Amino acid sequence: MSTPRVPLNADPGAEADLPELEPQVPALPAAAVARLTLYLRALNAFLAEGAERVSSEDLAEASGVSSSNVRKDLSYLGSYGTRGVGYEVQYLSRRIATALGLTQDWRVAIVGAGNLGRALARYAGFESRGFDVVALLDRDQLMIGQEVGWLRISDAEQLEVTLERTKANMVVLALPAEAAQQVCDRVIAAGVHSILSFAPVLLQVPDYVNLRKVDMATELQILAYHAQRLPEAGTASA
Amino acid sequence: MSTPRVPLNADPGAEADLPELEPQVPALPAAAVARLTLYLRALNAFLAEGAERVSSEDLAEASGVSSSNVRKDLSYLGSYGTRGVGYEVQYLSRRIATALGLTQDWRVAIVGAGNLGRALARYAGFESRGFDVVALLDRDQLMIGQEVGWLRISDAEQLEVTLERTKANMVVLALPAEAAQQVCDRVIAAGVHSILSFAPVLLQVPDYVNLRKVDMATELQILAYHAQRLPEAGTASA
DNA sequence: GCTTGTGAAAGGTTTCACAGCT
DNA sequence: AGCTGTGAAACCTTTCACAAGC
Structure with missing residues (x-):
């Protein structure tokens, strides 16, 4: 096993498996954090162009990363894509912003x-x-x-x-x-x-x-x- | 085997083992290149203080890297230290500058x-x-x-x-x-x-x-x- | 049919620990 | 005795390749 564990299901009500005191979202791999900022930038550009959905391939091209790397990175945040279809731009953008802590000022x-x-x-x-x-x-x-x-x-x-x-x-x-x-x-x-x-x-x-x-x-x-x-x-x- | 091969012996007259046309100094690992710039900075500070020799431990402390990492990085350039003693500041500084291509303008x-x-x-x-x-x-x-x-x-x-x-x-x-x-x-x-x-x-x-x-x-x-x-x-x- | 999500493999990096030299 | 140089281990990152799901 290499990278973090649980693909954080953001369900706010999920039962705590172990009675640890910190809900403790598992850390993202450092390399993934750096790339998430790139995806965010790309997604906002897609959003400005009116795109509603993107594939990992689209995102990859727009951020200079391989598509499998994109998928792996996004999988750390959970499964927010739709197979055969892609990712919803606005939703994914918000997810990433949240994961990066950009919702607070x-x-x-x-x-x-x-x-x-x-x-x-x-x-x-x-x-x-x-x-x-x-x-x-x-x-x-x-x-x-x-x-x-x-x-x-x-x-x-x-x-x-x-x-x-x-x-x-x-x-x-x-x-x-x-x-x-x-x-x-x-x-x-x-x-x-x-x-x-x-x-x-x-x-x-x-x-x-x-x-x-x-x-x-x-x-x-x-x-x-x-x-x-x-x-x-x-x-x-x- | 992970990282490059031959620890480039800078001896200018060494016989060419294989008749390849480019003398082809083996590439340094990307991470090592980034750190070499830090060592260079630190060495120049040591030089300004008048230090003549440093140990990998000294360099490590001055550049925020572990000492084994320092030694490994320097070993990519060849064996320029003296066991039991350390590295000569001025000489090492020049070696690194050369390896980084900082001798040309x-x-x-x-x-x-x-x-x-x-x-x-x-x-x-x-x-x-x-x-x-x-x-x-x-x-x-x-x-x-x-x-x-x-x-x-x-x-x-x-x-x-x-x-x-x-x-x-x-x-x-x-x-x-x-x-x-x-x-x-x-x-x-x-x-x-x-x-x-x-x-x-x-x-x-x-x-x-x-x-x-x-x-x-x-x-x-x-x-x-x-x-x-x-x-x-x-x-x-x- | 097309694209995601992911184990497994491959590749790269850092740390360990000790042999080798001064 | 001390510090370098380096294989081997541990760790981290990326790529591969394919099963799963729309």
Whole structure:
């Protein structure tokens, strides 16, 4: 046996087989979680086009995943397709959103109002996918008070106060490497345990904290590795 | 047997066992490539501190990886450590840089001079890790000619000309989803086959193209999934 | 007939544990 | 004595292929 157990039947009234205290929905495989976000994106595009049903093959094509992988991933959520027919777009979209926890509202504070922090604060893609950017903070006195998009930059010295006032439950760190650990510690102490860091440095966090990292130079380095292995073409020259 | 074969002995004169035409260094496991970038970062920090040697345990701690994983990854590059002692920092750093293809110069053109494109163009982390940002392009007539950092925004209509003039060999797409595929096709046709996309859309590319994707909303969605599973704390409240 | 859902196989990754070298 | 390098085991992920159901 490899992956989780019970294909969670969402029936809310199902009898508890074992008297465990947490109803404890089985965890989805990490790789599946990442792909579910892709399916969601694709489904919303299908929805916008007015499609009512999609096959695993359609979804596969629209998200760059194999169709058997799609089916396997969706099976972790339960059996919501119809054999011979496919999946109902709207219903599946909602199912996935629920499984990913996107039904509650997520309030994001961005710490660091440099180039990247400002860009993120103005990025429409967050709002459109259910994430409210509720604060943008910086330490620099010259920046505090400036307006960026809908937001006014607030004082990072007052981090805790701002997090509490805005009821932020996620934080994005858009800081230089040197400042990141310190701010990270304060964020955690303030009770926010979901953090997305763009700082190119290893952050030390307790294991109850959810930390994800995006490092753009790393991405280029990985590209460089692959580019270097295929000697073909390379530089522009149609 | 799972992972690659021969632990490439970099001895440049080793006899060719089989008369294959490409010397064909065996591919590194994808997961190892990603971690090698972390080791490189850590090694450069050690170097800056004046450390001359590190153990796999030191490197592990500094990059957030297990020490056996570090050793396994490094063994793909050959045996460059000394038993009982550790690895020489400078030497290992160079070895990894070579393996990743970071010894040649990488010239990056950024297409899209919106918030994100501008932020990336000014991001010092690229230059400091060996990537030269050589162009920033946009379609918007009002932006063309503006200065951003060291660069002047050039006309995306002239994409091919600019890629050739600047000898770009990588492209970063910082565009809205709608424009991404079209620009991507032109980039590939112009001979640049390494692309990092920030556009939240699936790009269709031939398989000789190296494409990596970063989607920030996806990252938040994955965080949301994990956050939702651990009911503890959540909102700020020290 | 067509498409889902899923065991089983194949493939990739990480950890273990220890032999081998300094 | 200490730390690397590495087979073997454990684990995780993807693909295969087909039975089940519309």
